[in-house]
Amino acid sequence: MLQVNFIRENFEKAVLGLKKRNFTEAEAVLSQLVQLDDTRKNIQLERDQLQAESNSISKTIGKLMQSGQKEEAEKVKSRTSEIKAQVKILEDQYTQQENDLTQLLYTIPNIPHESVPAGFGADENEVVLTHGDIPELSAEFKSPHWELIKKYDIIDFELGVKIAGAGFPVYKGKGARLQRGLVNFFLDEATKAGYMEVQPPILVNEESGYGTGQLPDKEGQMYFCTEDGLYLIPTAEVPITNLYRNEILQADQLPVKNVGFTPCFRREAGSWGAHVRGLNRLHQFDKVEIVHISRPDKSYEALEQMSGYVQGLLQKLELPYRVLRLCGGDMGFTSALTYDMEVFSAAQERWLEVSSVSNFETYQTTRLKLRFKDEDKKTVLAHTLNGSALALPRIVASILENNQQEGGIKMPAVLVPYLGFEWIS
RNA sequence: AGAGAGGUGUCCGAGUGGUUGAAGGAGCACGCCUGGAAAGCGUGUAUACCCCUAAAGGGUAUCGAGGGUUCGAAUCCCUUCCUCUCUGCCA
Secondary structure, eight states, X not given: OOOHHHHHHTHHHHHHHXXXXXXXXXXXXXXXXXXXXXXXHHHHHHHHHHXXXXXXXXXXXXXXXXXXXXXXXXXXXXXXXXXHHHHHHHHHHHHHHHHHHHHHHHTOOOOXXXXXXXXXXXXXXXXXXXXXXXXXXXXXXXOOHHHHHHHTTOEEHHHHHHHTOTTOOEEOTHHHHHHHHHHHHHHHHHHHTTOEEEOOOSEEOHHHHHHHXXXXXXXXXXXXXXXXXXXXXXXXXXXXXXXXXXXEEEGGGOSEXXXXXXXXXXXXXXXXXXXXXXXXXXXXXXXXXXXXXXXXXXXXXXXXXXXXXXXXXXXXXXXXXXXXXXXXXXXXXXXXXXEEEEEEETTTTEEEEEEEEEEEETHHHHHHTOEEEOTXXXXXXXXXXXXXXXXXXXXXXXXXXXXXXXTEEEOXXXXXXXXXXXXXX
């Protein structure tokens, strides 16, 4: 969430930024926010003063008791009951005010970076660059991946339905091997690039959900284990970033660069149709995620670095891709700047999002209380960033579609050592 | 899951109602000392919010978390989470 003090000091900028993401009532909400905070401060001031008086009386009583002046002490006591009642009232008001403030802050998305284009939806995203040639498939070999997986019997949706339900595919034979190979390839690449691998839990508690911004509001997107109060993670971002919740890092620990492989679970209520066939949208899928924790003055450098890293993976996989700078309306609630990487899937003839790389600046760290000590020994909120590197299903879909030919599907050369085969046939 | 023990600052560790944000030690930082280092000596070493700010200074809260008793709680009571030991179960 945003910091009230930042809004106070950058009111106009904040309003303009939020309008860019179509948060039309920005001005009114931000004014209300500042007002709530003003009231909060006033209450705090009054409460603290009364409390201070009460504390000082208590000390006096303590001294009197020690020196045996019991009656004197009793006299002083009577004064405190009045203060106590007052403090209680103010305390309740303060809590109420603080809750209102937090609730309101939860409704305000992150302020977009100045480079973020205004816009309402996917059409207005800015294409930053396109890489690689769009493959032209012959009519003979132009099957969408959902036909290819049947033909070669490598992924079975019906079987998944039997075990769990729609959107839980079963990978078989070379399909399973392809999954495992990709995961290993991604983890190895990340390690080479200086990321530390972590294996986090894939169930998280409520606090973690709040830390990275999935909660409140998006609980509908997550599977929830009511018995234990735990959520299945929608992305490894949640557990990995929360590893650092409530921490104060030393300056020389930054940047933190973690990579983790986890399955991801999404309920994805209500989005079914032609575009979500096959592997395009699933309830469970595998993803390798990279997370950075960065100094504020280095976070955009880190974002570019991450974007470059992800592009490198796509290049090694020989997949044509483009990079989008998301417009205000299409960006996630918590992000300040997001690059989407889309791969062209040649049979569907569509760009498929395979990665989303974002800088959250302090939006997450405010909630996470994730800070570091800078050179002046001042405690400062860090910036968090993350990106998929990469999400498997659509990568699999595009590898299958783009490389189909006479004799089967040819695997990208870089994967062959991981797979132990060159062809799916 | 059952029984017991316990959760204190970066770490170890004292503290069972009264100037305790918290003894003592270690670590760390700075200074002195040294040719250099160690030892030694001295100083400092939490977080959040608020007031006042040029700086300094001050207030409130925080001893796992939440609530209660009390003029006053790290210390007493309740709830809850976690850790350890034993038993049970189990990959």
